[in-house]
Amino acid sequence: MLASFQHSKMLRAIRHKNILPAISAFRAFSSSAKEMTVREALNSALDEEMSADPKVFLMGEEVGEYQGAYKITKGLLDKYGPERVLDTPITEAGFTGIGVGAAYYGLRPVVEFMTFNFSMQAIDHIINSAAKSNYMSAGQISVPIVFRGPNGAAAGVGAQHSQCYAAWYASCPGLKVLSPYSSEDARGLLKAAIRDPDPVVFLENELLYGESFPVSAEVLDSSFCLPIGKAKIEREGKDVTITAFSKMVGYALKVGRILAKEGISAEVINLRSIRPLDRSTINASVRKTNRLVTVEEGFPQHGVGAEICTSVIEESFGYLDAPVERIAGADVPMPYAANLERMAVPQVEDIVRAAKRACYRSVPLAATA
């Protein structure tokens, strides 16, 4: 049926721990067995959008000559020239303000932050000059800008390089906030972000850049685009809903496989879009499973999980059979030492335990006798 070449690729893909696809994606294999890293996905999305629209241009530190601090913008300076790929001086506040000004006048900048931790220097421009402008100017100033870069914990980079900003940006009306997991997400969501007339914060993850995912021919097409505001059900299940975004989706899928061995069928939702949040998909899932575990790497207080929990209580309270479990990073600045860092971010075991608690399975059955 399948050529042996494609067959062995498929097996390799299955063995690759992080990307076991949901049932539906198996079908994609039979049409195309191409794989792509998230880095390649982002690079190709930028390339195609710059080629399609001469108003799209990139700016950021090291995006040009250095080919991008994480090589996401590799080859783009050579292809499009220094007018469209701008290496900026070191001032996030400065280049963000300039990018916003260019967007005010009608260009479509894609501004890279080396990590979103550095976006704090520019946050006034992101919120006050970009997010609120369409509203404050009564529709006269639209800001079709994308802010992208790695977000959240990496590995061994310490407190000032590890914070997750999803909750901060997603609380602000006027912004759209996206966070891809797979290469398909990366391509589709980045293209959607660049084409969107509103300012978009695009939260990537450094550790995912090198990960490979299968991509179908549809995904590889240059017109491919994912809708903003729609979550994806990565794994269907009926006992407990697990929501996650970015790297935690991979963990949640692992958790799904582990729980399956114990007879718990978990439904894993890849949020893709933090603002607007796909409340209807989340609520529909909870109404089916009656249990919810939210997963994020960021700090717990006022986090994404808190918002999801409230949304479910507002719309599906009667359907909950157990309290909502919220798994988040530890409430401490990220430590550096490897053992401490490991304990400061959610691990697969934490999510498994939470799912079991939600399913009343964490107390041994023997105790009820």
Next chain:
Amino acid sequence: MWISKTIFNHFKSRLNFTPNYAPLSLLSPRRFASTIAQNPSTFNSIHDANQQVIDFPGGTVKFIPEMRFISESSPQRIPCYRVLDDDGQPLANNFVQVSEEVAVRMYSNMVTLQIMDTIFYEAQRQGRISFYATTIGEEAINIASAAALTRDDVIFPQYREPGPLLWRGFTLQEIAHQCFSNKYDNGKGRQMPIHYGSNKHNYFTVASTVATQVPHAVGAAYSLKMDKKDACSITYFGDGGSSEGDFHAALNFAAVMEAPVIFLCRNNGWAISTPTSDQFRSDGVVVKGQAYGVRSIRVDGNDALAIYNAVQAAREMAISEERPVLIEALTYRVGHHSTSDDSTKYRPANEIEWWRLARDPVARFRKWIERNGWWNDMAESELRNSLRQQLLHSIQVAENIEKPPIEDIFNDVYDVPPSNLREQEQWVKDTIKKHPLDYPENISA
């Protein structure tokens, strides 16, 4: 030795590399040139007494055996360009002449601004609007700079520059609508008074954030350059605004990006209660230009003709040479910072009065146009009376118009209203219909 040769050859080969994009002209060769460190074994030496030269990244510098610090200040302050003296007499004949039509239009607009400010200030004091900030003392900067630009030049104001809007045809009635935030406000009642903005007039909406407009203007200038438009952007800010990080990043970038932008600093001596001596210790703002590689000039901000000449020249340089220009207009903030301020608390009342009367830029320009036979007392009183009537009428009209409709809370957050906001809008409208007595009468559901 072989390492530096390899590096040298690498950079050398980069110079010969022909990119497959349309070359932008100035940027690429200069970029590569600045990163080339010359092979250390062949540096130039000029045998002239003690002088030798070496190539560090950034270019050739001479070196000297004496340790010389550059002084923190020059013995002389940078001089100030002026065309008319205090009495409205030209100091020389080397200025760009302004026609009677333009001069009279400039003068009328300056008077309009002056009277508009007086009357709206009073309206705030009477409780009819919540807030106002005047531009008294800075009418020349406002109007003359606008007169020297074209309609295609994009304006990024701070908040003390309604003049260019008036010059471009924004009416007193529209000003009143914004200050009263009624349903005809083209800002849909979203902002405090004086936060005007109009696409039609190429004037970007005022934001309260200080100096954020400065890098915005640079970004817009870059867009204009990429579109090859015969236009520049201009941005206004005060002496206080020049302390913000955004000012420094913007000037630095504008020079590197070679953006056609005019930075016009209204150095009016005060940032609320902070005098310039507490704001910076440099010779004002003009000297900061050179630090960033930006051409700059200091101008008498109360001299309409000097402002006109300087802005016109700056515009020409900005567009044809693709460079930023900094203009520091020295002036005095005659009014309080805003209606929330009483400046007599931190500066002497007689100082304010002196600047208001003896150094009034409007009166000074009036003397010049009268001397040319283009204006007289009768025209003056006609204009002032007519303006007062218009303004009082505009205020009365604006005050009695309905406030913006409920929809305007919910739209423009995004390009397309999201479902949650559309739902909420419906709920609010339904609630108002059900309980009309619980809501004020002047909102339309």
